[in-house]
Amino acid sequence: MTFEPGVIPHEEGLHDDPYLFFFRGDEILVIEDAEGPKVPKAGFLEERGIRVPRDTIFIGTLDSVPCYLAVSEGLDIKESGLQDTRILFSGLRSLLGFFDDELFRTAGIASQTAYWLRTHRYCGRCGRRTVLSENERALVCSRCGLASYPRISPAIIVAITRNRKILLARSRRFRTGLYSVLAGFVEPGENLEGCLQREVLEEVGITVTDIRYFASQPWPFPHSLMIAFTARYSDGEIVPDPSEIVDAGWFDKDMLPEIPPHGTIARRLIDWFVDTKR
Ligand SMILES: [Zn+2]
Structure with missing residues (x-):
């Protein structure tokens, strides 16, 4: 699948049955059948008596099919089963790994746009x-x-290694048992390396060296751009900042705790560590 963002719909696509990215708060309307969750087309919903709002917003095309965003605060859809197909609202995060990467990216753009419309x-x-x-x-x-x-709020995320171990921490915001690499938002006036050094020092009290760019990922919760780095431990002992970090430590690749799911850039960083530190 290929998504082409846009603001003005192409004439030739106007008669196609468009995809509808339909949000109620943070949740997106999906149809679910034996093959898994999908984004519906407008015609499918209308056939089932679900009224599509008039003020939809064109956001681009997915494999040349127009994509529209609709926002409804009040719509109440009974989560019903119709011939093995369920129609329901779902949190976007729970669709990670079920949607094709490009479809997830498109849904992320729609979600960020919906959030922006709601808050401006x-x-x-x-x-x-x-x-x-x-x-x-x-x-x-x-x-x-x-x-x-x-x-768009840029945030750094960093895998810090020390010999054959990686630094993982449990944030106050994580569900019980989950550990991940460190991350933090860029502040005004900071460059990415400066942000990284500050976040690491603030959250766990150590300094790092050999900072290298790894990859980046748009993260629509609600509007981040995660910029990932690797770095090596330089100096200091781990002292977690209790206002943000519950626990932090150095982990061997054979003794990893529960880590973030596939599809997240945190997981890509940890997988990189597992694959390279033999
Ligand atoms: Zn004004």
């Missing part, structure tokens, strides 16, 4: 209602003209 209804400068621009992805104030664009 009014102008941040004068408080008047905003309206969607017709030629770019922007919400524009109907009085003072201030334009708001979808927000």
Whole structure:
């Protein structure tokens, strides 16, 4: 699958039955059959009596099929089974690993856009209602003209190794038992390396060296861009910051605790460590 983002629909695609990325709060409408969860097309929903809102927003094309975003706060769909097909709202995170990578990326874009629409209804400068621009992805104030664009929050994530061990930590936000690599948001005025050094020192009290870029991943919860690095331990003893970290330690690749699922960049970093530190 290939997603091409867009703001204005192509003429030739207008008559195709579009995919509908339909959000209620943070949850997306999916249809589920024996093959797993899918994003529905608008026609499928209409056939089943689910009214598609009029104010849908074009977000691009997936394999040339138009994709529209719809947001409904009030829609109540009975999670019903119809000929082995279920229609339900699902948290996007729980679809990780079930959707094709490109479909998950598209759903992530739709989710970030829906979040942005929900949180920028009014102008941040004068408080008047905003309206969607017709030629770019922007919400524009109907009085003072201030334009708001979808927000992206960069965050670093780092695999720190020390000889044949990796540093993993349990955040206060994690469910019980889960450990991962360290991560943190970039602050104004910081470059990525500076952010990385600060986060590592703040969260576990050590310094690192040999910082190398690894990969990046858009992470639509709600609007991050994760920029991943590897680094080597330099100095200090692990002292977790109790306001953020419950526990942290050096782990051998044969003695790993519960780690994040496939599809996350944290897991890619940990898999890289397992594959390279023999
Ligand atoms: Zn304004």
